[in-house]
Amino acid sequence: MKIYITRHGETQWNNEGLMQGWKNSNLTDKGIENAKRLGERLKDxxxxxxxxxxxxxxxxxxxxxxEKINAKVVLVESLKEMGFGIWEGMELNKIKELYFEQYTNFWERPHLYKPQEDGESFQELLVRVRNAWDEIIKAGGDNIxxxxxxxxxxxxYMIIKNYQLRTFGIRHL
Known part of the structure; x- marks a missing residue:
């Protein structure tokens, strides 16, 4: 089994420096073009x-x-981004100003991060992603x-490498 993993294309909120989570932001023209180019690279x-x-x-x-690979698409709820609650749609600089300690914890000390209103913890995220990962592996296939x-x-990546939450540091992506 070979598993290929990619992030969604560039969005409007990426360009505007806004926090994205469960709320959506549309792909930019560049994001669309990059997705099409990836399809071209994977077409064989x-x-x-x-x-x-x-x-x-x-x-x-x-x-x-x-458009280029013509495979069945299955939506998996547990693959959605981390939920950031009230941070979603806010400018990153504003989050840093208003929630400095948790902003810093999010980026540098994830084991200490406490989500704000309606946000999701790293522990919650890891549980749901592990469940999705296990189901994908169980379903099998040659190329996914x-x-x-x-x-x-x-x-x-953490699940595959069996890393602990302390090493999750988002800045180390």
């Missing part, structure tokens, strides 16, 4: 399935990639593509 691989986060930016990325988000990618 016979994919059994594409597993995608159910968030719009990931679905759109999977759709553009799939996963389209997801930055923090989920890091969680998958």
């Amino acid at each position: 691989i016979k994919f059994d399935v594409i597993y995608s986060s159910p968030l719009g930016r990931a679905i759109d990325t999977a759709k553009y990639i799939n 593509l996963i389209v997801t988000h930055a923090v989920v990618l890091k969680a998958i």
